[in-house]
Amino acid sequence: MKVETLRWFNNRLEMIDQRILPAAFEYLSYYTAHSVAEGIRSMVVRGAPAIGVAAAYGVALEALRLSNATPSLTPALSPERRGSDAAEFNKGMEEGFKVLAASRPTAVNLFWALQRMRKVWESVATQTPPRIAQRLLAEAHEILAEDIRINKAMGAHGAALLKDGARVLTHCNAGALATAGWGTALGVFRSAVEAGKKISVIADETRPFLQGARLTAWEMVQENIPVTLITDNMAGHLMAQGEVDAVVVGTDRVAANGDVANKIGTYMVAVLARRHNIPFYVACPLSTIDLSIATGKDIPIEERSEDEVKGFRDCRWAAEGVKIRNPAFDVTPAELVTGLITEKGVILQPDAQGIRKLMQV
Structure with a gap:
């Protein structure tokens, strides 16, 4: 792992701006819950685990700002706000949780992280705001470290x-860019290589935001793992030619019955894999499994801006006035999933019973 997707540096959160990769490599700095929420919404950071870690730091940053625990980071704060009492602190924290929760609807890790941070906040609610802020920051650090540990465990099972x-x-x-480090699906590849296996990766371009072309290919090049980039509509051809041995993807949310929500286009890949008898694996930390949602039909699907489909950056190719749809995710039914790769092991032919059993281990 050659880069840190998110890092705590000089009392602020820094995140790689994934919108400009691979043309440029730049960290952006964040100081408040509102700014982190905008970073999530605008896809400076993306990938369910990374979004969860970012949200945890967003909560901690808001607590630091409201408590004035790091005065150098709050030059615009009014004297009245700096001297606010516990009630004002609590009000500001609630607003921070609210804006972060509204940043993206599909990635369940966002809500998992916010719930975990809220429990910590409630457990130290009687302490002074500066102490609360430091405790929340410590929890955000632990969530980041825990994510890397989980990804490596998951990678070993998948390899x-x-x-x-x-x-x-x-x-x-x-990959590492979608998590705190190592990666889920790409973490499986890294772990396989680490174990001495010679594998090669075929990366779908992943329209319309091109995460495969811009990010996955870039990560694999950095790691010297052989990678071939294809457009999304080439996958079926390569499968038919016998050039694909397995499919491994990540996920933003898994329903209680094993249905999987992932980046738009995943469902098509799963259908093609089934047609050609190719195993289709989903790498997901347990935090991505949402037992409160019975099936994939209940998973909220984010609709993003039309601009992402009209073109890319300054290049526009769609006719003005054309109607555009841009769902960011689709749902792959559990029956098409060969196995869920988690930090506790692999669930083959996942269903509600198997998932609940693993969650209880």
Whole structure:
């Protein structure tokens, strides 16, 4: 892992601006819950685990700002606000939680992280705001470190599923850039290589935001893992030619019955994999499994800006006035999933019973 997707540096959160990769590499700085929420919404940071970690730091940053625990970071704060009492602190914290929760609706790790941070806040609510802020910051640090540990455990389980010399297709980016580090799907590839296996990666371009072309290909090049970039509509052809041995993708949310929400286009890949008898694996930390949602039909699907489909950056190719749809995710039914790769092991042919059993271990 050659880059840190998110890092705490000089009393602020820094995140790689993934919108400009691979043309440029730049960290952006964040000081408040509102700014972190905008970073999530605008896809400076993306990928369910990374979004969860970012949200945790957003809560901690808001607590630091409201408590004036780091005065150098709050030059615009009014004297009245700096001297605010516990009630004002609590009001500001609630607003911070609210704006972060509204940043993106599909990634369940966002809400998992916010719930965890809220529990910590409630457990130290009688302490002074500066102490609360430091406790929340410590929890955000632990969530980041825990995410890397989980990804490496998940990677080891997934690597065992891949044969030496496997040619593995992936869709979107589920690597270090989508997590605190190592990655979910790409973490499986890293772990396989670390175990001495010679694997090669086929990366779908992943329209319209091009996460596969811009991010997955870039990560694999950095790691010296052989990678071939294809457009999304080439996957079926390569499968038919016998050039794909397995598919491994990440996920933003898994329903209680095993239905999987992931980047738009994943469902098509799963259908093609089933047609060609190719195993289709989903790498997901347990925090991505949402037992409160019975099936994938209940998972909220984010609709993003039309501009992402009209063109890319300054280049426009769609006719003005055309009607555009831009759902950011689709749902793959559990029956198409060969196995869920988690930090506690692999659930083959996932269903509600198998998922609940693993969650209880």
